Amino acid sequence: MATTTDNAAQLIFAPNVLHNQALTSVKFLSSCFAGAVAGILGLENWLGFALFIASIISTSFIIYAINCRGKPAKYLPGGLGELVNPGQDNIFTFILAWTLFYGAHSRLFHRSTHIYANLTY
Numbered sequence: 408m409a410t411t412t413d414n415a416a417q418l419i420f421a422p423n424v425l426h427n428q429a430l431t432s433v434k435f436l437s438s439c440f441a442g443a444v445a446g447i448l449g450l451e452n453w454l455g456f457a458l459f460i461a462s463i464i465s466t467s468f469i470i471y472a473i474n475c476r477g478k479p480a481k482y483l484p485g486g487l488g489e490l491v492n493p494g495q496d497n498i499f500t501f502i503l504a505w506t507l508f509y510g511a512h513s514r515l516f517h518r519s520t521h522i523y524a525n526l527t528y
Contacts, residue, residue: 437466438497446508463493
């Protein structure tokens with residue numbers, strides 16, 4: 408007779424586990440790019456988080472339509488909730504990229520305007 412652990416082990420299929428890791432990577436990269444865009448555009452406060460939410464929704468919709476073929480429960484254990492959930496790590500990644508690019512952009516932008524202001528004398 409099969410035990411509970413044997414039944415659980417039979418439900419895990421290696422190619423599906425690898426596919427779920429690819430999904431995590433896509434969400435991670437989406438958060439990185441959204442953070443970079445928010446920083447370069449100089450978005451502050453709620454506008455930056457609105458961009459993050461828009462990127463999560465658009466990435467989830469693309470995965471829903473193309474990869475899952477409209478049936479996320481067939482491919483993900485959590486279904487649509489798992490697909491839309493950004494994850495705590497991705498939120499922190501977004502904030503890290505956002506602040507990095509915001510700081511670099513504002514430093515370069517303010518430095519160049521300061522140089523041009525001094526040249527007018």
